[in-house]
Amino acid sequence: MSTSQARRGNTRQRIQDVALELFSEHGYDKTSLREIAEKLDVTKAALYYHFKTKEDIVVSLFHDLGKPCDELIVWAEGQPRTLETKKEVLSRYSEALRSAEPLFRFMQENQAAVRDLSIGETFKQRMLTLFGLLREPDTELADQVRCITALFSMHAGMFAMQNLEGDPEDKRKAILEVATELVTAANPPHRRPARPDSAQTDSP
Amino acid sequence: MSTSQARRGNTRQRIQDVALELFSEHGYDKTSLREIAEKLDVTKAALYYHFKTKEDIVVSLFHDLGKPCDELIVWAEGQPRTLETKKEVLSRYSEALRSAEPLFRFMQENQAAVRDLSIGETFKQRMLTLFGLLREPDTELADQVRCITALFSMHAGMFAMQNLEGDPEDKRKAILEVATELVTAANPPHRRPARPDSAQTDSP
Amino acid sequence: MSTSQARRGNTRQRIQDVALELFSEHGYDKTSLREIAEKLDVTKAALYYHFKTKEDIVVSLFHDLGKPCDELIVWAEGQPRTLETKKEVLSRYSEALRSAEPLFRFMQENQAAVRDLSIGETFKQRMLTLFGLLREPDTELADQVRCITALFSMHAGMFAMQNLEGDPEDKRKAILEVATELVTAANPPHRRPARPDSAQTDSP
Amino acid sequence: MSTSQARRGNTRQRIQDVALELFSEHGYDKTSLREIAEKLDVTKAALYYHFKTKEDIVVSLFHDLGKPCDELIVWAEGQPRTLETKKEVLSRYSEALRSAEPLFRFMQENQAAVRDLSIGETFKQRMLTLFGLLREPDTELADQVRCITALFSMHAGMFAMQNLEGDPEDKRKAILEVATELVTAANPPHRRPARPDSAQTDSP
DNA sequence: AATGAATGAGCGTTCATTCAT
DNA sequence: GATGAATGAACGCTCATTCAT
Numbered sequence: 065m066s067t068s069q070a071r072r073g074n075t076r077q078r079i080q081d082v083a084l085e086l087f088s089e090h091g092y093d094k095t096s097l098r099e100i101a102e103k104l105d106v107t108k109a110a111l112y113y114h115f116k117t118k119e120d121i122v123v124s125l126f127h128d129l130g131k132p133c134d135e136l137i138v139w140a141e142g143q144p145r146t147l148e149t150k151k152e153v154l155s156r157y158s159e160a161l162r163s164a165e166p167l168f169r170f171m172q173e174n175q176a177a178v179r180d181l182s183i184g185e186t187f188k189q190r191m192l193t194l195f196g197l198l199r200e201p202d203t204e205l206a207d208q209v210r211c212i213t214a215l216f217s218m219h220a221g222m223f224a225m226q227n228l229e230g231d232p233e234d235k236r237k238a239i240l241e242v243a244t245e246l247v248t249a250a251n252p253p254h255r256r257p258a259r260p261d262s263a264q265t266d267s268p
Numbered sequence: 269m270s271t272s273q274a275r276r277g278n279t280r281q282r283i284q285d286v287a288l289e290l291f292s293e294h295g296y297d298k299t300s301l302r303e304i305a306e307k308l309d310v311t312k313a314a315l316y317y318h319f320k321t322k323e324d325i326v327v328s329l330f331h332d333l334g335k336p337c338d339e340l341i342v343w344a345e346g347q348p349r350t351l352e353t354k355k356e357v358l359s360r361y362s363e364a365l366r367s368a369e370p371l372f373r374f375m376q377e378n379q380a381a382v383r384d385l386s387i388g389e390t391f392k393q394r395m396l397t398l399f400g401l402l403r404e405p406d407t408e409l410a411d412q413v414r415c416i417t418a419l420f421s422m423h424a425g426m427f428a429m430q431n432l433e434g435d436p437e438d439k440r441k442a443i444l445e446v447a448t449e450l451v452t453a454a455n456p457p458h459r460r461p462a463r464p465d466s467a468q469t470d471s472p
Numbered sequence: 473m474s475t476s477q478a479r480r481g482n483t484r485q486r487i488q489d490v491a492l493e494l495f496s497e498h499g500y501d502k503t504s505l506r507e508i509a510e511k512l513d514v515t516k517a518a519l520y521y522h523f524k525t526k527e528d529i530v531v532s533l534f535h536d537l538g539k540p541c542d543e544l545i546v547w548a549e550g551q552p553r554t555l556e557t558k559k560e561v562l563s564r565y566s567e568a569l570r571s572a573e574p575l576f577r578f579m580q581e582n583q584a585a586v587r588d589l590s591i592g593e594t595f596k597q598r599m600l601t602l603f604g605l606l607r608e609p610d611t612e613l614a615d616q617v618r619c620i621t622a623l624f625s626m627h628a629g630m631f632a633m634q635n636l637e638g639d640p641e642d643k644r645k646a647i648l649e650v651a652t653e654l655v656t657a658a659n660p661p662h663r664r665p666a667r668p669d670s671a672q673t674d675s676p
Numbered sequence: 677m678s679t680s681q682a683r684r685g686n687t688r689q690r691i692q693d694v695a696l697e698l699f700s701e702h703g704y705d706k707t708s709l710r711e712i713a714e715k716l717d718v719t720k721a722a723l724y725y726h727f728k729t730k731e732d733i734v735v736s737l738f739h740d741l742g743k744p745c746d747e748l749i750v751w752a753e754g755q756p757r758t759l760e761t762k763k764e765v766l767s768r769y770s771e772a773l774r775s776a777e778p779l780f781r782f783m784q785e786n787q788a789a790v791r792d793l794s795i796g797e798t799f800k801q802r803m804l805t806l807f808g809l810l811r812e813p814d815t816e817l818a819d820q821v822r823c824i825t826a827l828f829s830m831h832a833g834m835f836a837m838q839n840l841e842g843d844p845e846d847k848r849k850a851i852l853e854v855a856t857e858l859v860t861a862a863n864p865p866h867r868r869p870a871r872p873d874s875a876q877t878d879s880p
Numbered sequence: 881a882a883t884g885a886a887t888g889a890g891c892g893t894t895c896a897t898t899c900a901t
Numbered sequence: 902g903a904t905g906a907a908t909g910a911a912c913g914c915t916c917a918t919t920c921a922t
Binding site: 496498499500501502578580581582583584585587588596599600612613614616617618620621624625628629632633635636638642643646647649650653654657 | 702703704705706782784785786787788789791792800803804816817818820821822824825828829832833836837839840842846847850851853854857858861
């Protein structure tokens with residue numbers, strides 16, 4: 065506890081924090097372990113005491129911060145496949161994204177780099193699973209697009225709208241609102257017995 | 269001139285083709301000039317005869333393949349700011365994207381890397397300009413989200429839907445349909461008649 | 473031709489020379505590419521222009537300097553399997569070893585390191601082939617030992633006797649003499665005429 | 677004390693065992709303390725509790741397992757310098773080698789690495805001493821070669837013959853037989869008054 | 881008797897880039 | 902229009918070693 069940074073057990077955590085910050089700011093490939101180490105005032109070798117490889121740091125971040133998403137999926141898979149459930153999925157997903165914003169910004173902006181990391185495939189599968197939870201099978205293409213767009217807008221929106229004015233929380237809600245609209249529109253109302261003449265056009 | 273090489277004159281073009289292919293496949297940072305040169309069966313130094321730097325290759329690609337987008341913008345800025353115009357912008361943009369798919373895939377998946385290339389800012393401005401063409405100023409947040417989502421879904425959709433079945437052209441049309449819907453919804457025509465004193469409609 | 477070392481086409485050769493010298497002096501693992509580069513007054517990267525990897529340097533040395541051995545084997549395989557041939561093999565091998573002494577010293581003293589280089593297996597096979605040329609099949613164990621010892625004494629002898637006094641050429645001849653004796657003893661000629669019913673002699 | 681670890685007191689011994697195994701299998705330089713520690717399921721720091729340095733592990737192995745050799749030398753130096761004694765030296769040395777086979781394989785295959793360990797010189801001196809016990813001073817070069825070859829064949833033979841068929845013990849005896857022959861031949865029988873027509877002289 | 885945390889030096893390798901020819 | 906040869910900087914990673922606990 066004498067030197068500048070107390071040698072407590074928080075180093076691993078600090079590495080994760082700094083790494084995520086730099087990864088999401090400068091990109092995965094452009095962020096070197098030297099940079100991370102320097103910012104932490106430790107040596108590169110210290111990073112290797114805590115993580116086997118550079119990739120391993122990302123993997124750990126993905127596991128630690130991505131947990132809410134996986135939990136959401138587990139929960140959703142136990143629910144009935146109703147529109148209500150889908151709306152709840154979107155709502156919870158929106159919150160999961162908020163809680164791990166830098167991670168998702170990183171995944172979003174470094175897709176090419178992430179693709180050949182071990183988590184690349186995992187992430188892709190997760191997205192497909194989520195997509196599977198939202199869409200109705202055997203609907204028309206446009207409905208599938210609506211679901212995918214809903215999902216992607218939640219990811220992209222967060223960063224694409226960064227240069228817009230406004231309270232982040234308001235933006236998040238607006239994004240969620242639009243996503244909900246899209247998924248609602250993608251849920252074939254014509255099957256619903258009560259409204260026989262709905263042609264999915266006037267989706268309010 | 270018999271074998272695969274020796275086609276004079278078109279080397280610059282061939283470099284662009286191969287570079288774009290590799291950039292969009294493996295990512296910008298992971299693609300080395302050595303790889304490009306090897307695939308072309310020329311030396312690295314040859315690349316430097318045609319392009320000042322690695323970045324310069326990307327810049328040239330962006331300029332050559334991005335021209336339709338800029339032309340679209342120029343055209344749109346001379347049009348009245350009607351819903352019809354906006355629909356036309358979406359339609360044309362969709363075609364521009366199709367004609368330069370690998371470039372946009374590259375831009376989409378390498379945002380972090382592109383960000384500190386000289387075209388990074390240019391690209392961002394272009395997106396903001398397009399956004400400016402679609403949105404109505406001073407509308408509620410959700411409408412802005414709709415416009416951004418429309419734009420982004422056209423980008424992301426192309427790649428996100430790659431693992432879905434179906435004819436690419438059908439998918440493109442479906443995406444365009446949804447995007448058009450979103451922009452239409454963001455353009456509150458129904459409000460205009462009822463509220464004759466609305467201040468935010470006919471902003472030049 | 474202005475700087476200290478004329479930039480002629482001999483760099484590759486110079487790398488091989490210096491590398492072999494250092495490899496055989498300090499060992500393969502202890503010799504770093506930095507050392508080699510510094511001794512040549514070039515950068516490490518220059519080594520990589522000429523050789524793909526550190527291992528590749530060794531491979532090239534083995535191929536270039538080991539050629540006489542392979543030629544010897546080719547020659548011997550076209551000869552009748554007589555004692556005279558075997559003596560000639562030893563004699564020529566002795567000269568091949570002399571002409572590439574540092575390489576063989578290196579191979580001898582870095583067996584563990586060489587083992588997981590690509591040439592490790594190649595070298596082993598070469599030795600087994602030579603052994604196959606010297607020995608009579610189906611003779612008693614001691615005769616096989618004599619042949620192996622003959623071979624090994626030529627390798628080891630050169631370096632084991634380095635700290636002994638005397639002219640190297642004299643030593644080489646003495647080693648060859650002993651090796652010849654051993655192979656002769658392993659070739660049981662005296663048994664053939666006197667004992668026509670001997671079991672292990674006339675194996676084709 | 678139930679699981680594999682927890683056998684107190686013998687850790688030092690276990691380190692030696694594992695270290696020797698890995699050193700002789702992968703080579704000295706290629707074997708890291710991490711590997712050794714992992715195989716033992718202890719930390720690297722634990723190795724440092726028992727041994728000052730990596731080199732120190734080798735030194736301890738050399739001292740512990742090389743004892744029979746040193747005892748052999750002490751014994752031999754108290755004997756008359758007769759052929760019988762020399763034969764006995766060979767025989768005992770052969771057994772000493774067998775009892776510490778991995779150590780000698782290690783020394784044999786890592787000569788370059790061993791050379792700049794502190795035991796390098798010690799080992800060399802031991803070999804020279806043994807050589808001094810076998811050779812007759814002032815004999816011709818070829819006789820000296822015979823003695824060195826005898827010694828080396830016992831080392832090298834053990835590993836060179838590993839890929840040959842046959843019972844290890846049989847091989848060892850065959851090697852010993854040849855070595856004895858060589859030393860006998862190196863012992864000038866022409867000086868012995870009783871046998872003027874010795875058989876193995878006319879070897880030119 | 882052993883660990884957890886860290887270091888400093890160095891490694892093999894790759895990269896974008898340069899320049900004389 | 903292109904090459905051969907080289908550079909300087911950096912990279913991810915591993916190593917033997919240390920030391921307070």
